[in-house]
Amino acid sequence: MTASGTFGYGTEYTDLIDLGRLGGIFVKGTTLEPRQGNDYPRMAETPSGMLNSVGLQNKGVDYFVEHIYPVIKTYDTHMIVNVSGSTVEDYVACAEKLAGLDKIPAIELNISCPNVKEGGMAFGTSCVSAAKVTRAVREVYPKTLIVKLSPNVTDITEIARAVEAGGADAVSLVNTFLGMAIDVESRRPKLSTITGGLSGPCIRPIAVRMVWQVFHAVKIPIIGMGGIASWQDAIEFILAGSVAVQLGTYNFIDPAVSVSIVDGILDYLDRHHISAVSELVGKIDYL
Amino acid sequence: MKQLDFTVRSNEKLNEQNHLIKITPTDHGPLPEMYPGQFVQVLVDTSPRIFLRRPVSINFVDNENNEIWLLIQTVGEGTRKICETPAGKTMNLIFPLGSSFTLPGESGNFLLVGGGVGTAPMLFLGKKLCEKGFSCDFLLGGRSQSDILQRSDFEQFGTLYCTTEDGSFGEKGFVTRHSVLQKKKYDFIYSCGPRPMMVAVARYAHNNGIGCEVSLENLMACGFGACLCCIEKTIRGNVCACTEGPVFNINELTWLD
Numbered sequence: 001m002t003a004s005g006t007f008g009y010g011t012e013y014t015d016l017i018d019l020g021r022l023g024g025i026f027v028k029g030t031t032l033e034p035r036q037g038n039d040y041p042r043m044a045e046t047p048s049g050m051l052n053s054v055g056l057q058n059k060g061v062d063y064f065v066e067h068i069y070p071v072i073k074t075y076d077t078h079m080i081v082n083v084s085g086s087t088v089e090d091y092v093a094c095a096e097k098l099a100g101l102d103k104i105p106a107i108e109l110n111i112s113c114p115n116v117k118e119g120g121m122a123f124g125t126s127c128v129s130a131a132k133v134t135r136a137v138r139e140v141y142p143k144t145l146i147v148k149l150s151p152n153v154t155d156i157t158e159i160a161r162a163v164e165a166g167g168a169d170a171v172s173l174v175n176t177f178l179g180m181a182i183d184v185e186s187r188r189p190k191l192s193t194i195t196g197g198l199s200g201p202c203i204r205p206i207a208v209r210m211v212w213q214v215f216h217a218v219k220i221p222i223i224g225m226g227g228i229a230s231w232q233d234a235i236e237f238i239l240a241g242s243v244a245v246q247l248g249t250y251n252f253i254d255p256a257v258s259v260s261i262v263d264g265i266l267d268y269l270d271r272h273h274i275s276a277v278s279e280l281v282g283k284i285d286y287l
Numbered sequence: 288m289k290q291l292d293f294t295v296r297s298n299e300k301l302n303e304q305n306h307l308i309k310i311t312p313t314d315h316g317p318l319p320e321m322y323p324g325q326f327v328q329v330l331v332d333t334s335p336r337i338f339l340r341r342p343v344s345i346n347f348v349d350n351e352n353n354e355i356w357l358l359i360q361t362v363g364e365g366t367r368k369i370c371e372t373p374a375g376k377t378m379n380l381i382f383p384l385g386s387s388f389t390l391p392g393e394s395g396n397f398l399l400v401g402g403g404v405g406t407a408p409m410l411f412l413g414k415k416l417c418e419k420g421f422s423c424d425f426l427l428g429g430r431s432q433s434d435i436l437q438r439s440d441f442e443q444f445g446t447l448y449c450t451t452e453d454g455s456f457g458e459k460g461f462v463t464r465h466s467v468l469q470k471k472k473y474d475f476i477y478s479c480g481p482r483p484m485m486v487a488v489a490r491y492a493h494n495n496g497i498g499c500e501v502s503l504e505n506l507m508a509c510g511f512g513a514c515l516c517c518i519e520k521t522i523r524g525n526v527c528a529c530t531e532g533p534v535f536n537i538n539e540l541t542w543l544d
Contacts, residue, residue, distance in 0.1 A: 008513040015288040016381075028515075036525050043508050043516035048335040050508060054515045057525060200338060252509040253333060253340060255290060255381065 003248035004082035024078035034060035044190035049200025073103035112150030112175035124150035127162035134166030157217035172223035201227040215241025231264020322387030323412035328510040330379040360404035395474035402480025413444035432456035
């Protein structure tokens, strides 16, 4: 599957890959009201990764329902909407509007965006607020509810348990790590917001560790992500405890990487005489 | 938009900072239609320090030889690596990307203003204008003589005027002070170069009632509208410079406010 914020609405990639080969597309973060996002510059390249500070630029859920959904509902894959907000009421109202869309089988609650002043990550860094927003959305959203966790916490397993108790069907992790870069010549921060979210292969070992920790803490399924750039990386996340993976930043470098990862996983299963990915989940051999 | 491997046919060092790299599809397939102002995203080598692709504007399309020309200025490690790519090596591209300059419907006096490596797309634009039977003038600016690149190529498609900051070639000063602007009345101006230069060109055009398009070089990650990093503030709000641009009419931008 492809990660929210790195794959647009899928439309951006139709020239480059067959979307039907993907397990699903997590579309761009959607909010109740339209958002202009943060000022330029929003991006800085870092070793094996990048910082971004987009700030949830989107045209709002009503625009999504009216103009984007009619296009993407025809795609031959699972279209999952990433939902963000500043208040619990925002999340609930947005989820309600999406619940009626036949071809959206799930939403991913983004309680982990590091690039907005209000809400976002604030919900995902406290067990109480994470459980509260999950429970509130659970009451109005009957379909699959995935909660995307922030890695910017002392113990991610506590948050995972809190959203599980709040009624989440699955968790996805990790969102970006809060980071910062400074231009040494001008002495200015490289992002207009000073800090931003770090993604890319540089975060992968930390993300794998967090998936492994959460796998041992909750019973609900885990969707793993964080710097996946090859099928080996995807298998690593599955062995750590993910039932599925999302591919994010590397889509920018190789827009066809998701399809090569699908092929690589299939080949791996074949070589190891494994009939389904589910047989591999959490199956680390500790010697 | 395609993702395709190209083979480097030649790599010529034009001055201390700039290389002209000519590439052709490795599979010998035909090039798709491309328009002046559009760009390509070059995969460098995904080494830890050069993670992202590098956007490079299309300098020229040589249909006869099935080649795209890329004029690349070394500004950092990524562009240096690209400039070090020898003939025979492969280069992976996502292309063609972005909007293009609007070609006029009828003839007139067209001025193509380029500064530094921003002169690159002006050559392809000059060719397209020439193909439509329109004449154009090029006004190219640089710090010194060695910055004025591809002079003979430009001269095939129009009259060349130049400025250099040190006066070593053409008139001394910035492009917006060139005497041709006093002598000739232009109907439309196209521009690409450092942002302060383009802002000055946009102001000149606006103040003189001349239509003007500029090509931006905002920092970007993907190049095709997925990451929303390269935004430019416009009268319609924040838009992606990679898909809505890089070419914008100055009336769409907020530069003149």
